[in-house]
Amino acid sequence: MRAIRLFAAAALMLIGGGTAAQQMTRPAPAPIGSGAAGLMPSGAPGARPLSKQDVDTWLDGYLPYALKKGDIAGAVVVVVKDGQVLTQRGFGYADVARRTPVDPEVTLFRPGSVSKLFTWTAVMQQVEAGRIDLDADVNNYLDFRIPLKDGKPVTMRQLMTHTAGFEEHGKETMYHDPANLTSLDAYLKRSLPKRVFAPGTTPSYSNYATALAGYIVERVTQMSFDDYIEQRIFRPLGMAHSTFRLPLPQRFQQQMAQGYSVASAAEPSKYEIMSPKPAGALASSGADMAKFMLAHLNQGAGLMKPETARMMHDTPLTILPSLNRMELGFFETNINGRQVIAHLGDTMAFHTSLHLFMNDDVGFYVSFNSMGKDGAVGPLRRALFEDFADRYLPDTRPADGKVDATTAAEHARMMAGNYFKSRRSVTSIMAILNLSGQVSVGVDSKGGLVVPVARGLNGQPLKWVETAPFIWRAVDSHERLAAQVVDGKVARWSLDGVSPYLVFDRVPVWQSSAWLLPALYAGLAILLLTLLHWPVSALIRRHYKAPLALGRRSLLAYRGVRLGAGLVLALLGGWAIAFAAMTANLDNFTPRSDPWLWTLQILGVFIFVGGVAIAGWNLALATKEKRGWFGRLWAVLLLLSMLVVLYTAWMFGLVAMTVNY
Numbered sequence: 281m282r283a284i285r286l287f288a289a290a291a292l293m294l295i296g297g298g299t300a301a302q303q304m305t306r307p308a309p310a311p312i313g314s315g316a317a318g319l320m321p322s323g324a325p326g327a328r329p330l331s332k333q334d335v336d337t338w339l340d341g342y343l344p345y346a347l348k349k350g351d352i353a354g355a356v357v358v359v360v361k362d363g364q365v366l367t368q369r370g371f372g373y374a375d376v377a378r379r380t381p382v383d384p385e386v387t388l389f390r391p392g393s394v395s396k397l398f399t400w401t402a403v404m405q406q407v408e409a410g411r412i413d414l415d416a417d418v419n420n421y422l423d424f425r426i427p428l429k430d431g432k433p434v435t436m437r438q439l440m441t442h443t444a445g446f447e448e449h450g451k452e453t454m455y456h457d458p459a460n461l462t463s464l465d466a467y468l469k470r471s472l473p474k475r476v477f478a479p480g481t482t483p484s485y486s487n488y489a490t491a492l493a494g495y496i497v498e499r500v501t502q503m504s505f506d507d508y509i510e511q512r513i514f515r516p517l518g519m520a521h522s523t524f525r526l527p528l529p530q531r532f533q534q535q536m537a538q539g540y541s542v543a544s545a546a547e548p549s550k551y552e553i554m555s556p557k558p559a560g561a562l563a564s565s566g567a568d569m570a571k572f573m574l575a576h577l578n579q580g581a582g583l584m585k586p587e588t589a590r591m592m593h594d595t596p597l598t599i600l601p602s603l604n605r606m607e608l609g610f611f612e613t614n615i616n617g618r619q620v621i622a623h624l625g626d627t628m629a630f631h632t633s634l635h636l637f638m639n640d641d642v643g644f645y646v647s648f649n650s651m652g653k654d655g656a657v658g659p660l661r662r663a664l665f666e667d668f669a670d671r672y673l674p675d676t677r678p679a680d681g682k683v684d685a686t687t688a689a690e691h692a693r694m695m696a697g698n699y700f701k702s703r704r705s706v707t708s709i710m711a712i713l714n715l716s717g718q719v720s721v722g723v724d725s726k727g728g729l730v731v732p733v734a735r736g737l738n739g740q741p742l743k744w745v746e747t748a749p750f751i752w753r754a755v756d757s758h759e760r761l762a763a764q765v766v767d768g769k770v771a772r773w774s775l776d777g778v779s780p781y782l783v784f785d786r787v788p789v790w791q792s793s794a795w796l797l798p799a800l801y802a803g804l805a806i807l808l809l810t811l812l813h814w815p816v817s818a819l820i821r822r823h824y825k826a827p828l829a830l831g832r833r834s835l836l837a838y839r840g841v842r843l844g845a846g847l848v849l850a851l852l853g854g855w856a857i858a859f860a861a862m863t864a865n866l867d868n869f870t871p872r873s874d875p876w877l878w879t880l881q882i883l884g885v886f887i888f889v890g891g892v893a894i895a896g897w898n899l900a901l902a903t904k905e906k907r908g909w910f911g912r913l914w915a916v917l918l919l920l921s922m923l924v925v926l927y928t929a930w931m932f933g934l935v936a937m938t939v940n941y
Contacts, residue, residue: 552627884935
């Protein structure tokens with residue numbers, strides 16, 4: 281549930297703020313690969329005793345300062361071991377104004393996409409019951425159709441591994457006004473995203489896919505999703521302080537933690553509502569999440585047969601060998617040579633992680649109720665997990681190998697370029713983010729790999745050492761990077777922290793921001809100068825009482841290109857205003873923005889195309905009339921500017937003619 285503030289980047293890009301735009305792509309901008317500084321996975325010291333006393337002492341020295349430093353209101357931490365709760369702790373405040381402390385027994389937090397694990401558990405229960413086939417066409421279970429992609433249907437296995445091929449979809453994912461809430465089936469039928477990747481080949485995290493799976497559970501059981509989860513998961517596990525229901529039921533409202541952007545905010549955030557509820561609507565206490573972890577660590581006890589649990593926990597999909605992989609719903613966060621399956625979750629206010637050390641019979645859960653200053657919660661969440669693993673479950677493997685310097689430098693050079701994130705929109709207005717949000721990879725002066733998107737806790741890019749061909753480990757970090765080479769060129773890469781559900785694919789040259797953004801900025805500058813020249817030149821002529829000596833057709837073209845430049849800039853300004861309005865209020869990520877978005881796209885067809893036409897006519901006249909060299913040059917630049925804007929709008933979704941985004 282991380283892609284809500286998607287439009288801020290596009291708005292800033294359109295007014296020239298590409299760098300700032302990238303920083304605003306996520307609500308909680310945890311640097312990818314933000315491993316704990318100073319930690320070396322190889323040669324770690326011996327384990328400390330994993331006891332309640334030691335864990336409590338460690339947490340008491342860790343979290344209070346971290347929360348205050350990061351301006352985070354509160355947190356709940358739960359550790360389970362050997363079938364029992366080892367410790368469950370609350371830190372900070374569930375309600376800052378009332379000074380209400382976090383009570384791990386009853387205080388409800390929003391675990392965001394960790395909710396998906398309950399949906400996937402429900403799916404596996406129905407697989408066990410014989411009502412769902414993991415490899416059958418999901419259309420067999422639906423009352424509407426998912427179109428084929430390359431002649432292939434979507435399967436439940438692909439939904440569970442985020443490889444059904446769906447593009448990103450953000451509309452109605454999260455908002456505040458309960459009046460916007462719609463039924464699950466209505467949401468799914470009107471929000472179907474395009475399938476843009478070959479099925480089974482490209483991990484692209486999808487809230488829609490999980491919501492679709494929840495709907496299939498409804499269809500095959502003839503129960504509502506809420507009723508099913510309560511009767512088949514919450515009740516057997518004794519999870520009395522948990523709910524998926526929206527809006528939040530009255531009986532839970534006194535127990536619900538407030539969410540905050542930062543703890544020092546004047547007001548808490550409103551309760552977050554989402555139409556794809558199976559993907560992220562859960563509210564649950566730390567104690568209840570302990571029961572869920574214990575069930576999965578104990579081979580699904582109380583939920584499913586051991587063989588079903590083993591299938592869910594250990595049927596990995598390998599996309600990039602050596603990196604973490606998707607299981608059936610869970611994904612790997614292996615660390616220190618230990619098998620760990622997990623899920624992370626983010627709403628706008630709440631940020632959560634759940635990790636199960638399967639062979640060590642240990643579970644670790646943490647949830648925060650604030651984003652924190654400068655997105656502090658992201659690095660803190662990851663560092664807490666890694667520090668826990670290094671303290672209690674350290675690495676005993678030998679040190680990594682190392683590729684020779686000459687080969688490493690050549691491989692780093694092969695990595696250089698721009699890449700798309702696989703989790704992206706391709707056919708809607710959100711595709712504009714693919715221009716401003718391309719991920720760059722470069723090489724430093726010593727031939728070392730530079731990946732600016734992967735940063736440590738100090739905010740600086742991680743330093744990489746190639747340990748095997750096209751496999752890198754970050755210095756003083758657990759993070760790894762691996763690349764796929766096709767026909768002698770790096771085509772795809774990813775990082776351990778995101779590889780189960782996200783890869784980076786090389787950008788085709790015709791879509792590369794390396795040339796297109798400078799061309800766009802230059803074009804917009806030319807259009808702006810052309811527009812400003814109109815009143816300025818008129819004032820100068822008026823002052824000197826000099827007439828505009830142009831024939832009728834030339835005068836029309838003169839005025840037409842200036843009017844066209846103004847309309848193009850005004851339209852892009854309209855897009856910027858629309859994106860800003862949607863960013864400022866989550867309730868605008870609903871159908872109530874549709875009229876404005878349709879208007880902008882329809883106007884775009886006429887204005888962008890019309891701008892090219894009038895600029896072309898102006899150039900033809902300038903050439904025919906043998907104007908001075910500067911006049912002809914400016915006519916050429918005007919046409920090129922209009923073409924660049926039209927190309928950008930067409931390639932990146934501003935004339936997509938859809939409000940399904």
